Amino acid sequence: MVGLALGEAIGAQPLATLKSTPIGQALLVLGATFTALGLLWTNHIINRAVPT
Incomplete structure (x- = not known):
């Protein structure tokens, strides 16, 4: 997103x-x-590290 914003900013x-x-x-x-x-x-890794 930042890359797109910077690209738009420089034309x-x-x-x-x-x-x-x-x-x-x-x-x-x-x-x-x-x-x-x-x-x-990322959700998979988090759920394995901290089971609910």
Whole structure:
């Protein structure tokens, strides 16, 4: 998120690239997938360390 904000601040328009080009769209989906998997994995590790 910070990288996108910095890119927008300097005028590189990363959001336009992610939304309008096929490669950008693929990278956007890939990034969202990795973020979701990271959250699931972190949740898994926490639940194993501190059982509820």
